[in-house]
Amino acid sequence: MTDKTSKEMSRDQYSQVGDAYVRSQTHAKGVDLDYLLNMVQPQKDWKVLDVATGGGHTALILAPYVQQVIAVDLTPNMVETAKKFVCDEKGQxxxxxxxxxxxNLPFEDGSFDLVTCRIAAHHFPACQKFIAESVRVLKQGGLLAVQDHVLPAEENHALYVDQFERLRDPSHFRAYSEQQWRQMFELGGLQVQQTRQLTKRHNFIDWAKRMNCTEETLDELVAMMKNAPNAVKAWQKPFPDADHFGGIETSFVNHHIIVVGRKG
Incomplete structure (x- = not known):
């Protein structure tokens, strides 16, 4: 998969589901937004960049605490949908x-006090380049805060979980373990200040339908859950148990990490 193909897939996929992501309770609410605020401690004179803003929820929660937020996204429909939600509907x-x-961020060096990116980096074909660009546009002492899916440390289990996510969303490029996130931050010149892992439980049907999965893909996802190694089942915590997974009330857990690093 080339970088261009991956980005085109993301743009095409999210052009169709913008409103679903604005209304998604998984993205709009949750203790993770509170954790993010507490970890970065935003200040009234800050200028903030929110990368891959999606439905605009991170920009919305930061706006009352800072001077300015610039929210960017690769997908025109997401930008327009988020703008209507945050500016027109919420009045920010x-x-x-x-x-x-x-x-390839279109901003000058040292422009921002804080760069955020929430539940999006798994779409980036060159995540280290995203980190380098974030560091470039940060002021000295500025913060990069990333929240994204996190994988188990064991490689085979990580690959299985990542494939499950990619089957549902072909524009999912890859996720990383906590150790890999720490390494990427440090390689980019950031001092890791804090990390925090958390889980989110998803209704399986809602999660899959948000990406317009076909019935065939739903069946494949159910089969993956049923045939998963025991360690993956323990990681995803399907309910009811995996042998009965796939009905309208079934759910599973995915894991997220928040990483905050400071530009030295």
Missing amino acids: TNVTFQLADAE
Whole structure:
């Protein structure tokens, strides 16, 4: 898969589901947003960049605490949908939206006090380049805060979990373990200040339908869950148990990490 193909897949996929992501309770609410606020401690004079803003929920929660938020996304439909939600529906006046590629940010060096990216980096074909770009546009002492899916440390189990996510969303490029996130931050010149892992439980049907999965894909996802190694089942905690997984009330857990690093 080339970088161009991966980005085109993301753009095409999210052009169709923008409103679903604005209304998604998984993205709009949750203790993870509170954790993120507490970990970065935003200040009134800060200028913030929210990368791959999606439905705009991170920009929305940060806006009351800072001077300005610029929210960017690769997908035109997401930008327009998020702008209507944050600015028109929620009335935030210090948030602006524009198109931008996370790996080629159109901003000058040292422009921002804080760069955020929430539940999006698994789509980036060159995550280390995204980190380098974030560091470039940060001021000295500025913070990069990333929240994303996190994988188990054991490689085979990590590959299985990642494939499960990719089957549901072909624009999913890859996720990383906590150790890999720490290594990428440090390689990018960031001092890791804090990390925090958390879980999110998803209704399986809602989770799959949000990406317009076909019935065939639903069956494949159910089969993956039923045939998963025991360690993966323990990681995903299907309910009811995996042998009965796939009905309208079934759910599973995925794991997230929040990583905050400071530009030295």
